[in-house]
Amino acid sequence: MTDGSSSRSSSRIPGRGGRRGARGGGRRRRRATAVVAWSAAVLVLLGGSGLGYVYVKLDGNLRGIDIDRILGRDRPADVDNGSEDILVLGSDSRAGANAVYGDDGGGARSDTAMIIHVYPGHRKASVVSVPRDTLIDRPDCAGPGGGTVPGERLAMFNTAYEVGGAACAVKTVETMSGIRMDHYIEVDFTGFKRLVDELGGVRITTTRPIDDAKSHLTLAPGTHTLDGEQALGLVRTRKSVGDGSDLGRIELQQAFVKALIEQVGRIGLFSSPKKLYDLADTATRAITPDSRLDSVKELIGFAGGLKEIDTRNLRMITLPVTYDPADPNRVLPIPAGAEQVWTALKQDKPIPASATKDSAGDPGEAAGTVVGD
Incomplete structure (x- = not known):
């Protein structure tokens, strides 16, 4: 795809399958880091007021990735109409403090990806979650050590980050959607847990019991x-809700992020300078943004x-998908x-309800299990 093109290559893979029961043969790798991506969405949506007085001290926490340089000109058109598109990604690296959550089997992978579309006027947004096991056409990507990683047909979506890092994840999303990502934000596993603790926890209401070993x-x-720790447990939960799949877990995550945004508005960040600084310190340590957002001032x-x-103006869906008949x-x-x-x-329009009518992910049996309080 050349710069300025409006063409797209999304949804090229045919095939429709029926819904299945509880997902069998689950990997030992836990999917708690899906919520890490949600925490980045909160950082994007809660606004930056109040952080300015410490930005010099906090700049040292941020390390940006120059996505624009890596991808070059082979991208969709850069539309300048007041809208913004942000790819938020959580990685499951078990390096450093993350090692407590188990061996990652070699290399980090993206657990959950969210495409956040902010409409012109910046008062409404839509969020599209892309399940990590979605089979897509992964494009050729620049390798992390140089050279090119060949593309692959029917590759799992999360392999893009595994083989080519953040830039490959962005390129894959742009190839799927035909939409240029204005920004990229990646969030750390352990950083998310600390962020929730700094907020004093997040209040939710469960409508049915959750008991997930x-x-x-x-x-x-x-x-x-x-x-x-409990928040990570919640967004890892899948066996005890819905059909036991990752799609049900995404629904829990979508409910949780709304509760998290509401909690940010509830606690009063300006009541304590120390609370504000600690939250800003934790938040900036938790994220890796693109190079145009790698300072607190930016x-x-x-x-x-x-x-x-706010949550009233935030529409969240899962990319319309169907189970693969072959797997x-x-x-x-x-x-x-x-x-x-x-x-x-x-076109900066609301996502129509008809888009998810026959999707395995919207709505699912897990919907309504968790609601904000």
Whole structure:
């Protein structure tokens, strides 16, 4: 795809499968880092006011990735109409403090990806979650050590980050959607847990019991304030909700991020300078942005323009998918549904309900298990 092109290559993979039961043969690798991506969404959406007085001290926490340099000109057109598109990614590296969550089997992978489309005027946004097991056409990518990593047909979406890092993940999303990503934000596993703790926990309400031995989380129906460890457990949960799949887990994550945004608005960040500094310190340590957001001053300008967006103006969906008839542990994009999603975002329109009508992910049995309080 050349610069300035409006063409797209999304939803090229045919095939539709029926819904399945609980996902079998799950890997030992836990998917807690899906929520790490959600925490980046909160940083994007809560606004940057109040961080300016410490930005010099906090700049040292940030290390940017020059996505524009790596990808060059082979990208969709850069549309300058007041909208913005941000790829938020959580990686599952078990390096450093993350080692407590188990061996990653070699190399980091992306657990959950969210494409955030901010509409002109910056008062509304749509979020499209891309399941990590979605089979897509991965494009050729620049290798992390130089050279080119060949593309692959019917590759799992999360392999893009594995083989080519952040830039390959961005290129894969742009190839799927035909939409240029204005920004990239990656969030650290352990950093997310600390962020939740710095916020004093997140209050949620469960409408049915959750008892998941794999995620080590047990919650009775009712209202709970989750600390960082419990929050990670919640978004790891899949066996005890819905059909036991990653798609159900995404629905839990979508409910949790709304509760997290509400918690940010509830606690009063300016009541304590120390609280504000500790939160800013934790947040900036938790993220790796693109090189145009790699200073607190830049983050303040970026996030400050988004502070009018709240949960009432935030629409979250999962990319329309169907289970792969050849492998029930994988999903395939539904061409017609994906087309509606990408077209709506390109035209700055709301995503129509018809886009997810026959999707395995929206709505699912897990919907409604967790609601904000």
